Amino acid sequence: xxxxxxxxxxxxxxxxxxxxxxxxxxxxPKSVLAFTNLKQICDKHLEGRYEIEIIDLxxxxxxxxxxxxxxxxxLVRRLPEPIKKIIGDLxxxxxxxxxxxxxxxx
Amino acid sequence: MGKHRGELxxxxxxxxxxxxxxxxxxxxxxxxxxxxxPGSGKTLLAMTFIVNGIVQFDEPGVLMTFEENxxxxxxxxxxxGFDLPALIEQQKLAVDYVRVERSEIEETGEYDLExxxxxxxxxxxxxxARRVVLDTIESLFAGLKNDTIxxxxxxxxxxxxxxxGVTAVITGERGDGLLTRQGLEEYVxxxxxxxxxxxxDQVSTRRLRxxxxxxSYHGTNEYPFLIDADGISVLxxxxxxxxxxxxxxxxxxxxxxxxxxxxGQGYYRGSTILVSxxxxxxxxxxxxxxxxxxxRRGERCLCFLFEESPQQLIRNMRSIxxxxxxxxxxxxxxxxxxxxxxxxxxxxxxxxxxxxxDFKPTVTVIDPVTxxxxxxxxxxxxxxxxxxxxxxxxxxxxxxxxxLTPGLTDLERTETTISSLMDTWIILANEQVDAxxxxxxxxLKSRGMAHSNELREFGLxxxxxxxxxxxxxxxxxxxxxxxxxxxxxxxxxx
Numbered sequence: 001x002x003x004x005x006x007x008x009x010x011x012x013x014x015x016x017x018x019x020x021x022x023x024x025x026x027x028x029p030k031s032v033l034a035f036t037n038l039k040q041i042c043d044k045h046l047e048g049r050y051e052i053e054i055i056d057l058x059x060x061x062x063x064x065x066x067x068x069x070x071x072x073x074x075l076v077r078r079l080p081e082p083i084k085k086i087i088g089d090l091x092x093x094x095x096x097x098x099x100x101x102x103x104x105x106x
Numbered sequence: 107m108g109k110h111r112g113e114l115x116x117x118x119x120x121x122x123x124x125x126x127x128x129x130x131x132x133x134x135x136x137x138x139x140x141x142x143x144p145g146s147g148k149t150l151l152a153m154t155f156i157v158n159g160i161v162q163f164d165e166p167g168v169l170m171t172f173e174e175n176x177x178x179x180x181x182x183x184x185x186x187g188f189d190l191p192a193l194i195e196q197q198k199l200a201v202d203y204v205r206v207e208r209s210e211i212e213e214t215g216e217y218d219l220e221x222x223x224x225x226x227x228x229x230x231x232x233x234x235a236r237r238v239v240l241d242t243i244e245s246l247f248a249g250l251k252n253d254t255i256x257x258x259x260x261x262x263x264x265x266x267x268x269x270x271g272v273t274a275v276i277t278g279e280r281g282d283g284l285l286t287r288q289g290l291e292e293y294v295x296x297x298x299x300x301x302x303x304x305x306x307d308q309v310s311t312r313r314l315r316x317x318x319x320x321x322s323y324h325g326t327n328e329y330p331f332l333i334d335a336d337g338i339s340v341l342x343x344x345x346x347x348x349x350x351x352x353x354x355x356x357x358x359x360x361x362x363x364x365x366x367x368x369x370g371q372g373y374y375r376g377s378t379i380l381v382s383x384x385x386x387x388x389x390x391x392x393x394x395x396x397x398x399x400x401x402r403r404g405e406r407c408l409c410f411l412f413e414e415s416p417q418q419l420i421r422n423m424r425s426i427x428x429x430x431x432x433x434x435x436x437x438x439x440x441x442x443x444x445x446x447x448x449x450x451x452x453x454x455x456x457x458x459x460x461x462x463x464d465f466k467p468t469v470t471v472i473d474p475v476t477x478x479x480x481x482x483x484x485x486x487x488x489x490x491x492x493x494x495x496x497x498x499x500x501x502x503x504x505x506x507x508x509x510l511t512p513g514l515t516d517l518e519r520t521e522t523t524i525s526s527l528m529d530t531w532i533i534l535a536n537e538q539v540d541a542x543x544x545x546x547x548x549x550l551k552s553r554g555m556a557h558s559n560e561l562r563e564f565g566l567x568x569x570x571x572x573x574x575x576x577x578x579x580x581x582x583x584x585x586x587x588x589x590x591x592x593x594x595x596x597x598x599x600x
Contacts, residue, residue, distance in 0.1 A: 025221065057224040069224075070225075087250075089215035089217065
């Protein structure tokens with residue numbers, strides 16, 4: 001069973017490879033910030049077992065409804081299941097980790 | 107009613123009645139808020155706006171739904187003859203179901219709702235939409251935690267919709283002390299329509315009110331509306347001002363001596379006639395004479411019955427020598443019989459309105475109008491009759507309403523309140539004189555003509571209502587005819 005850094009048991013999914021999608025709409029400061037934050041978090045907590053796909057809805061508007069995207073930026077955890085969504089610029093690392101099941105909600 | 111100077115361009119909804127109240131529809135290229143409680147008909151109104159736009163006005167539409175998915179919405183409106191899958195197939199309609207599940211979403215840091223804008227923009231472009239419905243966007247407040255962001259984004263969204271030049275309907279759930287739970291009325295300031303669904307004495311009544319319509323004249327009353335197999339229809343007061351034409355043409359009452367009493371020529375065409383009296387005084391017979399005469403002239407007649415069935419009426423009237431059956435067979439005369447308690451008042455009103463619109467009569471009889479009193483409150487019935495009469499006048503339909511007066515007591519309250527709408531008021535009464543039943547008729551008022559003030563005695567014979575020769579009969583004394591003399595006394599105050 002995977003453990004968080006402070007030794008708390010995590011769902012089994014946390015040990016798998018993470019397939020992540022970041023939805024943005026053009027190169028806005030919020031989107032750039034979200035990507036930077038995401039990259040840092042992944043490098044630290046999911047080293048070697050994550051993929052990030054960036055979808056720019058300005059170029060592919062038809063892709064927004066599939067994942068039920070409303071808010072920009074939205075991070076979607078496609079795998080491991082279940083699908084999770086984290087909206088916002090991902091500036092609160094603690095919440096991102098909880099949202100990705102990498103930390104147990106306090 | 108002509109277009110007022112400086113009024114905004116409008117977009118027809120194609121909803122019967124609503125386009126009249128709003129004098130041409132919703133503000134073109136702007137959002138309109140439609141709010142109401144659960145089951146008040148908001149979604150249906152919005153859907154009708156979209157589908158009518160496509161089918162009647164060749165304006166493609168976008169439906170963004172937040173509560174039901176495409177299949178659910180399509181099956182909801184299929185019974186109204188709306189074929190959403192076909193419209194989607196023809197690329198006249200785009201539907202996007204937006205689902206927000208709070209439990210699936212973690213919020214961290216700043217965001218906006220650009221995704222929603224992208225989807226709406228994509229849908230609008232995909233069909234070249236001129237009309238947009240958002241139903242019910244307030245659901246977002248349940249799905250997202252940050253109200254501040256939501257509010258500023260909704261404000262941006264409504265401005266964006268205006269910039270796109272689409273005519274939008276945004277539905278909202280009625281809130282406590284607010285028109286909508288989230289106070290959307292603050293953002294959508296061009297037009298606000300409120301729907302209401304009330305139950306009084308187990309009779310449900312739907313109403314619609316235009317709360318606000320910036321830059322436009324609109325009726326401020328509550329209008330009853332109906333949802334039936336044909337969809338939604340609003341019953342407007344046909345005219346917001348007294349603008350009935352006043353034809354000079356006259357139509358026979360069907361009774362020679364009564365025409366004589368009405369300055370020799372009968373009623374005015376397009377006027378409204380009230381016939382009141384106690385039970386068995388001959389009200390229906392008088393009305394049937396009128397119907398028969400109109401059919402003989404080749405006019406189309408519509409008769410609403412709230413007491414007898416058409417078969418009973420036809421049978422009974424044969425006893426006074428009038429056979430209505432050929433007129434019914436020939437399509438000149440149509441009966442519409444209903445028990446008053448069967449529907450709520452607004453349903454009666456709208457049904458009557460639609461029957462009139464479909465049959466296009468020039469003569470209409472309501473017998474007896476007093477039976478409708480059982481259905482609603484006094485004020486509601488009064489308002490309903492006012493609208494109905496007003497509508498008939500506007501359509502230049504000559505209308506006769508019979509009214510049952512209970513006993514020899516004071517005249518029914520309705521009569522006095524609707525009497526101002528009546529052009530002609532005829533009172534019938536019975537009395538016992540020397541062990542004989544005697545009938546009298548009196549024209550209480552008849553506007554615009556020198557009518558007789560005489561109290562005429564008549565008989566109900568195999569030849570109909572026949573005047574009793576005054577020379578051969580003793581005249582009715584005022585003392586012996588309390589109801590009639592009361593009518594005389596009232597004349598001064600009417």
